[in-house]
Amino acid sequence: MxxxxxxxxxxxxxxxxxxxxxxxxxxxxxxxxxxxxxxxxxxxxxxxxxxxxxxxxxxxxxxxxxxxxxxxxxxxxxxxxxxxxxxxxxxxxxxxxxxxxxxxxxxxxxxxxxMAYGEARAGAGAGHHRVLHVSVGTGVGGALTTGGDLDHGAHGTAGELAHLLVPERGPVPCGCGRRDHLEAAASGPAIAATGDAPRAGALLGRALAGLLAVLDPDAVVIGGGVAQIGAPYLDAVAAAFRDEALPPLRATPIVPARLGTDAPLVGAALLAGTLLAGSPPV
The missing domain is CATH 3.30.420.40 (ATPase, nucleotide binding domain)
Known part of the structure; x- marks a missing residue:
């Protein structure tokens, strides 16, 4: 259509x-x-x-x-x-x-x-084959795309990282109620509680170092409201990742979402258009 x-x-x-x-x-x-x-x-x-x-x-x-x-x-x-x-x-x-x-x-x-579909099709993930997309805002979320299409996994949670264990107790509960999950320590509310965006960024970077050893994507795209903080946050993510990652992974690009907070809107719209046109669901 x-x-x-x-x-x-x-x-x-x-x-x-x-x-x-x-x-x-x-x-x-x-x-x-x-x-x-x-x-x-x-x-x-x-x-x-x-x-x-x-x-x-x-x-x-x-x-x-x-x-x-x-x-x-x-x-x-x-x-x-x-x-x-x-x-x-x-x-x-x-x-x-x-x-x-x-x-x-x-x-x-x-x-x-x-968000991931928008960035894969029209944003920072375009041109990369396998991308881990990370969203940090009220919560922490993740998704995978391969060849511009969503990779849902067997149970619809592929790429999810909110519930990764971290070595510090978060100042707010994760959405599931625990305080030893990444969302409890690195979400927007956690940053608001501590006033320490670089610390939260470093925790995310360390978590990504382990996760990329499993997923091995071509790039990581970071979006969501917290990414709008810019360099103080994103530089902390990248530095902690490089310090902790396996040597072959350290050059993996970690880039901000190009579409900003419009990414979920663009992605949802483009996905609706794809399905209306009769393409198989992604």
Whole structure:
């Protein structure tokens, strides 16, 4: 299916972002609102209202792509499991509800996988064959792409790194409740609690050194809100990685996401467009 714009949603623990995106991945319009309390129904109602505010009604929008927290059933678009980063989210029928609210065909994928797809297709991952994408914001997430397509793994968690064990107790709980996981020590809330972005970056770099020994990607792309801190954070990630990584891995590029915080929106939209065109799911 050619022509027409695509709508996109990026649902997170603190904010919902929406955009209208063209078929090349260019964001035409965008908006955002705080994520409401009240569980899945309240979140999706706010998301649909946000889309309406972008002029969805009466526009030539062909489909909606959604990046959502948690493990998503690719066949039903339902949230199979989720942490308390977004309370009451587990079990939410995202595709079914948003189809009813918007009248559009809806594609739902994990939010970090949406980011990864955007960066692999139109951002910093383009041109690399196998890429580990890392998102650091309210939580810590990861995803793999190979040849520009998502690699979900056997259980939909390929590339996930929030629950990697770290040698320091985090100042906030991981979404699963533990404090010895990477998310507890290196997420945005952890940095806000300590005021020490370089320390958090170093912990992520050390974790990547071990993870890359297993995955051996061509590049690592780091996105999410925390990556917007820039050099103080990203330089700490890279330095700790080089210190700890196996010698053959030390030259692996670690680069910031080119699309910034638009990456999940672009990825969700492009994925929706791919599926509307009749390509097999990635």
């Amino acid at each position: 050619s022509g027409g714009a695509l709508a996109a949603l990026d649902i997170g623990g603190t904010k919902i972002a929406a955009a209208l995106v063209d078929r090349s991945g260019t964001v035409l319009r965008r908006g955002r609102v705080p994520t409401p309390a009240g569980g899945g129904d309240a979140v999706l109602a706010a998301a649909a209202e946000l889309l309406d505010g972008l002029g969805l009604a009466g526009s030539d929008v062909r489909g909606l792509g959604v990046g959502a927290p948690g493990v998503i059933d690719p066949d039903t678009g339902r949230v199979v499991s989720a942490t308390d980063v977004l309370p009451g989210w587990a079990g939410t029928p995202v595709r079914e509800t948003l189809t009813a609210l918007t009248g559009l065909p809806v594609t739902v994928v994990n939010d970090v996988r949406a």
